[in-house]
Each structure stands twice: as C-alpha cells, then as structure tokens.
Amino acid sequence: MPTRASDLLTLTREGLYCPLGGFHVDPTWPVERALITHGHADHARAGHGHVLATPETLRIMAVRYGEDFCRQRQEARLGAALRVGDVTVRYAPAGHVLGSAQIAIERDGVRVVVSGDYKRAPDPTCLPFEVVPCDVFITEATFGLPVFTHPDTRDEVRKLMASVALFPERAHIVGAYALGKAQRVMALLREEGWDRPIHLHGAMEKLTELYKREGIPLGETPKVVAADRKDLHGAIVLCPPSAMQDLWSRKFPDPVTCFASGWMRVRARARQKGVELPLVISDHSDWPDLCRTIRDTGAGEVWVTHGQEDALVHWCGTQGIKAKPLHLLGYGDDGEAEPTPADAPEPEVAA
Amino acid sequence: MNDFAHLLDRLAYEPRRNAKLRMLQDFFARTPDPERGYALGAMTGTLSFREAKPALIRGLVEERIDPVLFRLSHNYVGDLAETTALIWPAPRDLPSPSAGSGLHPAPDEARVPSPARERGHVAPHADRSANLVAPAGGGGDARVGIGHNNPPPHVPTLAEVVETLATIPKRELPQHLAEWLDALDETGRWALLKLVTGNLRVGVSARLAKTAVGALGGHEADAVEEVWHGLTPPFETLFAWVEGRAERPETLNPAPFRPPMLSHPIEEEADLEKLEPEAFSAEWKWDGIRVQLVGGRDRAGAQVAKVYSRTGEDITGAFPDLAEAIGFTGTLDGELLILRERRVQSFNVLQQRLNRKAVTAKLLEEFPAHVRAYDLLTLDGDDLRAEPFATRREKLEALVTRLDHARIDISPLVPFADWEALAAARADPASVGAGEDADAIEGVMLKRLNSPYLPGRPKGPWWKWKREPHIVDAVMMYAQRGHGKRSSFYSDYTFGVWREALEGGDELVPVGKAYHGFTDAELAKLDRYVRNNTTKRFGPVREVAHGLEAGLVLEIAFEGVQRSTRHKSGVAMRFPRVSRIRWDKPPAEADRIDVLERILARGEREIAPGATLTETDA
Numbered sequence: 001m002p003t004r005a006s007d008l009l010t011l012t013r014e015g016l017y018c019p020l021g022g023f024h025v026d027p028t029w030p031v032e033r034a035l036i037t038h039g040h041a042d043h044a045r046a047g048h049g050h051v052l053a054t055p056e057t058l059r060i061m062a063v064r065y066g067e068d069f070c071r072q073r074q075e076a077r078l079g080a081a082l083r084v085g086d087v088t089v090r091y092a093p094a095g096h097v098l099g100s101a102q103i104a105i106e107r108d109g110v111r112v113v114v115s116g117d118y119k120r121a122p123d124p125t126c127l128p129f130e131v132v133p134c135d136v137f138i139t140e141a142t143f144g145l146p147v148f149t150h151p152d153t154r155d156e157v158r159k160l161m162a163s164v165a166l167f168p169e170r171a172h173i174v175g176a177y178a179l180g181k182a183q184r185v186m187a188l189l190r191e192e193g194w195d196r197p198i199h200l201h202g203a204m205e206k207l208t209e210l211y212k213r214e215g216i217p218l219g220e221t222p223k224v225v226a227a228d229r230k231d232l233h234g235a236i237v238l239c240p241p242s243a244m245q246d247l248w249s250r251k252f253p254d255p256v257t258c259f260a261s262g263w264m265r266v267r268a269r270a271r272q273k274g275v276e277l278p279l280v281i282s283d284h285s286d287w288p289d290l291c292r293t294i295r296d297t298g299a300g301e302v303w304v305t306h307g308q309e310d311a312l313v314h315w316c317g318t319q320g321i322k323a324k325p326l327h328l329l330g331y332g333d334d335g336e337a338e339p340t341p342a343d344a345p346e347p348e349v350a351a
Numbered sequence: 352m353n354d355f356a357h358l359l360d361r362l363a364y365e366p367r368r369n370a371k372l373r374m375l376q377d378f379f380a381r382t383p384d385p386e387r388g389y390a391l392g393a394m395t396g397t398l399s400f401r402e403a404k405p406a407l408i409r410g411l412v413e414e415r416i417d418p419v420l421f422r423l424s425h426n427y428v429g430d431l432a433e434t435t436a437l438i439w440p441a442p443r444d445l446p447s448p449s450a451g452s453g454l455h456p457a458p459d460e461a462r463v464p465s466p467a468r469e470r471g472h473v474a475p476h477a478d479r480s481a482n483l484v485a486p487a488g489g490g491g492d493a494r495v496g497i498g499h500n501n502p503p504p505h506v507p508t509l510a511e512v513v514e515t516l517a518t519i520p521k522r523e524l525p526q527h528l529a530e531w532l533d534a535l536d537e538t539g540r541w542a543l544l545k546l547v548t549g550n551l552r553v554g555v556s557a558r559l560a561k562t563a564v565g566a567l568g569g570h571e572a573d574a575v576e577e578v579w580h581g582l583t584p585p586f587e588t589l590f591a592w593v594e595g596r597a598e599r600p601e602t603l604n605p606a607p608f609r610p611p612m613l614s615h616p617i618e619e620e621a622d623l624e625k626l627e628p629e630a631f632s633a634e635w636k637w638d639g640i641r642v643q644l645v646g647g648r649d650r651a652g653a654q655v656a657k658v659y660s661r662t663g664e665d666i667t668g669a670f671p672d673l674a675e676a677i678g679f680t681g682t683l684d685g686e687l688l689i690l691r692e693r694r695v696q697s698f699n700v701l702q703q704r705l706n707r708k709a710v711t712a713k714l715l716e717e718f719p720a721h722v723r724a725y726d727l728l729t730l731d732g733d734d735l736r737a738e739p740f741a742t743r744r745e746k747l748e749a750l751v752t753r754l755d756h757a758r759i760d761i762s763p764l765v766p767f768a769d770w771e772a773l774a775a776a777r778a779d780p781a782s783v784g785a786g787e788d789a790d791a792i793e794g795v796m797l798k799r800l801n802s803p804y805l806p807g808r809p810k811g812p813w814w815k816w817k818r819e820p821h822i823v824d825a826v827m828m829y830a831q832r833g834h835g836k837r838s839s840f841y842s843d844y845t846f847g848v849w850r851e852a853l854e855g856g857d858e859l860v861p862v863g864k865a866y867h868g869f870t871d872a873e874l875a876k877l878d879r880y881v882r883n884n885t886t887k888r889f890g891p892v893r894e895v896a897h898g899l900e901a902g903l904v905l906e907i908a909f910e911g912v913q914r915s916t917r918h919k920s921g922v923a924m925r926f927p928r929v930s931r932i933r934w935d936k937p938p939a940e941a942d943r944i945d946v947l948e949r950i951l952a953r954g955e956r957e958i959a960p961g962a963t964l965t966e967t968d969a
Contacts, residue, residue: 146416147424147437151537166377167370245832250839254367257838265437266428267363272890274838276364311423318417 003108005136011326016114018105021085025103025114037116038100039179042331052076054091056099063206094118095129096283097180098211104132112136120289121150124187125216137299141307142284143262150262150286156279157188163256163277168234171252175244175259178204180283182238183211185260186218199224201239245274291315306331352509353535355390356542363554366834371555375563388585389509393546395557398584400516403524403547405431411529415440432544439540442504442533504534558662568593573610573806576663580607605647606657609682609728610806614813623770631797633765633773636815637723638698638793639688644722646677669710673720676758682728690721695791699913723762724751728804736804765795777816794818820908821950824941826859827903830881831892840874841881842866846905850944859897860920865907868928902938906931912951922947
C-alpha cells in the first residue's frame with residue numbers, strides 16, 4: 001500500500017505526530033521523542049525524553065531551560081538526511097530566528113514539510129528560508145490576512161532613529177521578543193549606522209550573549225543598571241514586551257514606548273497596548289509571503305496550524321489547493337503568548 | 352501627502368501635549384507652502400470639498416480584492432479606512448522601492464553551508480520584487496504584468512488632493528481616488544481615506560495647531576487667533592507673517608473672534624485672605640457654555656453676526672436665534688443658557704440643544720438660546736480691552752439696556768461687603784437674589800475692578816470660586832493604566848455604589864470613572880493597591896477586589912448627575928474626581944445609589960417644554 005500523508009503526520013493531544021517515525025514535532029506536552037523546529041518557548045518546551053533539533057536551537061534551549069532540558073539531545077545538520085523510525089527527516093532553514101528550521105518528513109517519495117514559524121524577509125541574524133518542494137505543506141498563519149503586508153524593516157528602524165533625533169532627551173523603550181526579535185532589531189540598528197550602545201533589560205542578556213557567541217555582531221549591549229535608568233536620555237533600550245509598561249520602565253527619562261511586532265500594523269492593537277511608536281517588524285511571513293511560499297512548494301495540500309486560518313484556507317481553495325485548518329492550541333502569536341517573567345511581583349525584578 | 356500622513360500617524364499615538372507640539376512645529380518648519388497650509392486646514396477642520404461615501408470605497412476595494420478576504424480582514428481590523436489602506440494591493444508592474452537595492456545577505460550565510468544555495472535560493476530582496484510581479488497578495492487578481500517600463504505613479508501632495516476634490520465632478524471621484532491610493536504608501540492611504548470620508552480625527556486641537564504655527568515666529572497662540580478668522584487654507588499670509596516675511600495679515604472678517612479671558616480657581620477660602628474685597632466685583636458663575644457674540648458691517652454695509660465658542664469655533668449656524676439678536680457692532684462675552692419662562696435651565700437641558708446636526712424650528716422653540724452678558728471687548732470700532740473692567744461693565748450695561756432684546760440680558764452683580772458675605776452668597780445663591788435660577792449657578796466669579804481684558808488665563812485679575820462639589824463615598828471596582836507618563840500606573844478607576852440586587856442582597860454598580868484628584872505619592876500607593884488586590888484581568892483593565900468585606904473606598908467629588916443609558920446604573924456624573932482616599936473606611940459603609948438619584952431628581956426639576964410652572968418634586 002502506498003504511503004499516505006496521514007501515515008507521515010497526524011494530530012494528537014500533544015500536537016503533530018508522525019506514526020511511522022514515532023516522534024512529535026514541537027509538542028506542547030512532554031513526550032518521549034520530539035523534533036523541534038525552533039527555540040521559541042511555545043515550540044520548544046523542556047522535559048522531553050529525546051530531542052532532535054539544529055545545534056543552535058539546542059544551545060538556545062540549554063540557555064533557556066538549563067543543560068538538563070531533556071534526557072538526550074541530537075543535533076540535526078541542515079540538509080542532511082536522517083533516519084528516524086521508518087521515515088527520513090531532513091532539516092532546512094526557516095528564516096524565523098537563529099537556528100530555526102523546517103522539518104521535511106519523507107517515505108516512498110511522499111514528502112510532508114512542517115515549516116514551523118517562518119519568514120522570507122531578510123534577517124541579518126539567521127539563515128534565509130529555503131523552499132522545500134513537497135506534497136503536503138504545514139504552515140502557520142499568524143499574519144494570515146491580506147491586511148498584513150510587512151513593510152521594509154529598514155524604514156521601521158529609521159523611524160525609531162528619527163524619533164530619537166526628535167526627542168533626544170527621552171529614552172526610547174522598545175518592546176521586543178527576547179529571542180530573535182530583539183537581536184534582529186539590534187542588528188538592523190547597526191546596519192542603519194546606530195553605533196551607540198543598545199541597552200538591554202536583564203531578561204535579554206543571556207540570549208543576546210548566545211547570539212554573539214554564534215558569530216552575529218551586535219555591538220555594545222550593556223545591561224540596564226537600575227540606578228542609571230534616569231540618566232538614559234536619548235538611549236535605545238530593549239526589553240521584553242511584558243516589561244514595557246511595567247514598574248521597570250517607570251524610572252527612565254520620559255520614555256517613548258515602542259513595540260517591534262507584526263501586530264503593530266493594526267492601529268487598534270498598538271493603541272490597546274499603549275504604544276506610542278509602533279514598529280512593524282515581524283519574524284513571521286506576511287500574507288503575500290504565505291501565499292507565495294505555498295505556491296513555491298508545489299504542495300497539493302496545505303494544513304494550517306495556527307493564526308488566522310480561515311482566510312488562508314479560503315485562498316488555497318481559490319487556487320485549487322486542498323487546505324484544512326488544524327486549530328492547534330498553545331502556539332503563540334508573534335511573541336505575545338510568551339510566558340512572561342514579569343508582571344513581576346513587587347518590588348520589581350532585577351533589570 | 353505621505354509626509355502629512357506620517358505626522359498624523361505619529362500624533363495619533365502620542366499622548367503628551369508638548370511632544371505633539373514639537374512634532375507639529377517640526378512639520379510646519381520643514382514643509383513648504385501650500386502643503387503645510389492645507390495640513391493646518393485639515394487639522395483645524397477648515398477644509399471643504401466633496402466627500403466620499405464608504406460604499407464608494409468598498410466598491411473600489413472589491414474590484415481588486417476577493418470580497419471574502421476583504422470581509423474577513425474588515426472584521427479583524429474593524430475600521431473601513433484602515434482595512435482599505437492596509438489591503439490595497441501595490442500597483443503591479445513596478446519595481447518596489449527596495450528592489451535592486453542589492454542583496455541583503457545574512458552575515459552567517461557564508462559561514463554555515465546552506466543547502467539553500469544549491470537549490471538556487473534567490474536573495475530576499477529580489478524575492479520581494481518577484482512577489483510584486485506574481486501577485487500573491489492581491490487575492491486572485493489575474494492581471495499579471497511583466498516588464499518594468501511604466502513610470503512610478505505620481506505621489507499626490509495634500510494640496511493636489513484638496514484642490515482636486517474641490518473642483519472635480521462627482522463621477523470622477525472614484526478614478527482619482529484609485530490613482531491616489533495606488534501612489535500613496537499605507538499610512539498615506541489611511542490618511543487620505545480618513546480625509547475624504549470626513550473622519551479625520553487628528554488627536555490635536557485646533558488650538559494646539561495654532562500654537563505650533565505661532566511658535567514658528569515666537570508668537571503666542573492668541574496672536575494667531577486674532578487674525579485666524581479672516582483667513583482660509585492654505586494660510587500663506589499667516590505663515591509669511593509668523594516667519595517674519597510679511598506684515599500681519601489684515602483680517603477681512605468684519606466680525607472676528609477674539610480670544611477670551613479666563614480665570615483661575617480659588618482652591619480654598621485661605622486664598623481669599625490675600626485679596627482685598629473692595630478691589631473686586633462679583634457675579635454668578637452660570638453653568639452654561641461660554642460664547643462670544645460679534646457684530647460688524649461688511650464692505651457693502653450689511654450686518655454680519657457671528658457666534659463663537661470659547662475656542663473660536665464658529666457656531667453661528669447652530670444658533671440662528673442668537674445671531675438674530677446681534678444688532679450691534681461689537682464683541683460681547685457671555686454665557687450661553689437655555690431659558691424657559693425666564694428661568695435658567697440646567698446644563699442637562701442645554702446639552703440637548705448642543706451637537707445637533709439639524710436646527711429645526713421645534714428645537715429652536717423648545718430650547719430657546721439666551722446669552723447672559725459678562726463683558727464687552729469692542730464697541731462701534733473701539734477696542735475696549737485695555738480699559739478697566741469697571742468701565743467696560745458700564746458700557747456693557749448701557750449696551751444691553753439699549754438693545755432691549757429678550758435673548759440678551761446682563762449678568763447681575765452680587766453685592767458683598769467682605770469675604771464672609773460672599774461665602775454666604777456662594778453657599779446659598781437664592782438668598783441674595785438668584786431666586787429660581789440658583790440651581791444653574793456653579794459658583795461666583797471675582798473680577799478685579801481695574802483689570803484689562805487679557806486673552807488667556809492671566810493669574811490674578813479674575814478668579815472663579817465654585818460651589819462645594821457633591822460628595823459620594825464609592826468603592827473602587829476596576830482600574831486601568833493611564834497614558835503617557837502614567838502608562839505604567841493604574842491611574843483610571845471605575846468606582847461603584849451599593850444598590851439592591853435583583854436576586855436580593857446588595858451589589859455594587861459602577862457609576863463613574865475618575866483619573867485625577869490625587870497626588871503622585873497617592874497614585875503610587877493606589878497603583879500598588881491595585882496590583883496587590885487584582886482579582887481578574889481584561890486586557891489593560893484589572894478588576895480589583897470589591898465587596899462587603901474587601902475593597903477600597905474612594906471619596907468622589909463631582910459637579911452633578913445626568914441620566915445615562917450607557918451606564919448600567921442609569922446615571923452619569925459630571926467631572927468626577929477623587930477627593931480623598933478612605934483607606935480607613937469599610938466598603939460596606941460606602942454610599943448607596945439613592946444619593947445620586949436624589950441629586951438627579953433635583954436637577955430634573957427644570958420646566959419641561961410647553962409645561963407650566965407647576966413643579967413636581969420627583
């Protein structure tokens with residue numbers, strides 16, 4: 001009997017599961033064998049038995065959860081074919097954050113690709129997305145509505161720098177997801193010629209150090225010392241979104257609240273968060289790139305894991321591509337669902 | 352107009368006045384005429400042109416986007432103009448601005464062997480332009496064009512948009528709109544759509560925009576106000592004057608607005624100790640809206656009559672009954688009130704006359720407008736503002752007597768010998784001749800007899816001494832973060848009072864929201880209280896523990912109560928603020944809704960239209 005896509009991938013309580021390979025992909029519960037696409041906390045959880053991921057993702061997990069985040073870890077080299085159970089798996093870059101990968105699962109010429117979170121826009125901090133032709137493409141749809149067309153990130157960073165020029169006495173507090181987004185913003189700032197220090201909230205320090213160790217130049221990134229906050233006139237300060245409006249941000253000189261996220265494209269979202277300078281910088285694909293990628297893979301069938309599934313499924317229908325929503329729970333949306341260390345108990349957490 | 356759009360965008364997110372001012376100044380200083388003048392017109396609501404209906408815009412989008420995708424998007428975003436701005440497909444066949452600007456390789460691309468390269472991975476920016484050629488985002492439009500020969504669309508200036516809209520016939524509107532939408536960026540599209548649908552809410556007052564213009568040449572906003580009403584967009588003579596390139600523009604308006612003089616509050620009786628009673632004149636402070644009646648003659652000698660709000664807005668159209676009464680040449684400062692059977696009605700009644708789109712005969716009859724005259728700024732071509740109040744008052748009394756018009760009367764003086772006497776009058780206006788109108792009195796005004804009429808709020812010559820506010824003890828129920836400097840503080844509090852629950856027992860019902868009245872130190876304490884006593888979260892709002900056992904009592908001061916269909920309790924307070932924080936008081940001892948109902952009943956004793964003087968005490 002020929003292999004069917006459902007033999008390669010199905011849905012369980014823990015998330016996507018490969019029956020022939022005996023493993024889960026990005027499970028939201030601890031499992032015996034997990035293949036992880038990237039290091040964001042909603043995809044990479046601690047407590048699995050065996051974890052297969054790119055070397056960068058494994059190192060990110062070790063930084064976040066400690067060296068003992070799983071019983072046994074195995075490095076997946078990009079492009080290399082690996083036998084897992086009765087299937088062959090291959091990792092390919094996803095362009096989302098450092099170490100992020102898509103996972104192709106194959107047997108008897110049938111190939112399913114789990115793309116994880118991905119983007120096609122340029123990012124100086126990770127490898128670009130690679131198109132992997134496949135029969136079934138599993139995609140996210142975080143920004144799966146045609147209103148989401150992400151602008152050129154360079155213009156967004158210039159907007160931030162122009163604001164610093166207009167308000168040189170005010171600190172600019174930029175909320176950014178601690179893994180990936182923050183480092184991308186730093187790298188973009190450097191590309192645009194910002195050569196002053198970029199100040200960091202304590203929660204970003206370790207991952208930023210990791211990025212630097214991985215060979216990504218981010219320049220001088222001192223940690224904000226609590227006592228010095230009041231003197232940071234005209235500084236650019238990066239912090240996790242949860243700290244933007246919390247006690248921590250209070251001591252800066254007349255702060256301008258900025259937020260780097262794809263959601264900033266929609267005014268109501270920005271206003272709800274009390275953002276004064278929205279920066280539309282996303283690590284996810286925008287609508288045109290979701291559509292383009294589906295077409296590029298040549299997939300005859302598309303499964304949509306999370307996000308705005310309806311519109312993307314509808315669009316696939318108009319293109320003659322079979323599509324279904326999986327309604328996977330537990331995956332976040334561009335950083336907002338990241339479990340936060342803050343709304344910290346008082347007195348404020350160390351910054 | 353992209354530049355103007357980006358200014359609007361930034362202003363919309365900025366809560367701080369001074370920061371807005373800086374953005375405006377920066378824009379006016381670097382933007383040439385007539386663009387900045389039309390921008391000023393857009394921000395002060397002085398542009399007029401053909402507006403577009405939402406259906407027209409929806410139609411334009413649906414020619415380009417799958418209607419299902421558009422509907423899903425509209426549902427998500429919520430705002431038609433914003434959805435359209437975001438979803439509008441980029442014109443095809445055109446290289447994107449970033450295309451061809453070179454590769455944007457990841458720094459580690461060379462370091463790690465990448466299978467992408469073997470498979471002919473295209474550089475990301477080139478990808479982007481390829482994407483424009485092969486329409487992925489258009490949602491099904493099949494017109495794929497290859498070839499980059501077309502010139503880039505012409506990005507319209509705001510001036511072009513405004514001038515075109517003012518002149519084109521209606522049938523040409525869709526085509527122009529589509530071309531502009533093609534050429535503008537997403538923020539530009541948003542601003543354009545808001546502008547053409549008449550929904551441009553800028554987040555700055557006309558006053559602030561004028562302040563920014565004045566600041567270009569070191570002029571106060573009042574100096575701009577003085578010349579404002581003779582001018583029209585694009586205000587080239589105004590900019591030339593503030594920048595010192597031309598004389599002050601001569602106002603051609605025979606009945607111009609003049610910025611009013613405002614007062615400072617007397618916070619407590621101790622403030623009075625420093626003032627000498629014999630140097631002041633007192634009158635009632637009426638609870639209406641401050642207006643200016645201006646009469647003049649145009650070049651042809653015809654009478655021109657204008658009614659202006661306190662901020663200089665021309666409201667003549669809404670008050671034809673008042674305009675008719677302006678049979679003089681001069682500028683009269685007064686309070687707009689509704690009088691029925693010669694009795695001043697409450698602010699509740701006045702509100703029913705305000706903000707009406709159509710001024711019908713029925714409205715004029717049921718809500719007759721009236722002005723109680725406070726001051727006289729000019730008369731028969733003479734500027735009286737430098738003269739002392741006492742002199743102006745004499746001329747005002749003479750004018751009102753001469754006019755002998757039922758819609759204009761004089762604000763009576765309140766006699767007093769010393770501060771104690773005035774305090775007594777303030778506490779009980781009816782006892783010193785206010786009679787039936789006492790309920791419409793907000794307090795007393797003190798004017799230094801020798802004070803000139805100075806625009807703005809000079810400290811010293813004029814004081815307002817409001818009546819004691821109403822007080823209620825309420826329980827904090829919800830808290831929300833503030834804006835700007837307060838964005839990390841829970842500073843907006845929804846509070847409630849007790850009432851009988853349908854299912855028996857007592858429940859707290861929200862009656863209002865207050866966000867000032869406390870010091871910074873108190874705010875820090877309140878903020879900590881909210882954080883430590885949160886029971887639920889709804890986005891930016893926190894529910895705070897409230898009930899018979901747990902809860903914080905806030906003493907709320909307010910000016911009055913109105914009926915409200917928007918509030919669950921059916922009542923809404925005017926100007927509520929926290930007057931004291933009752934850390935000591937158990938929540939069970941907070942006030943009941945009855946307290947508010949009683950105040951409401953008193954305020955509703957006004958005369959119903961057409962009714963007689965028989966009073967029913969509700």
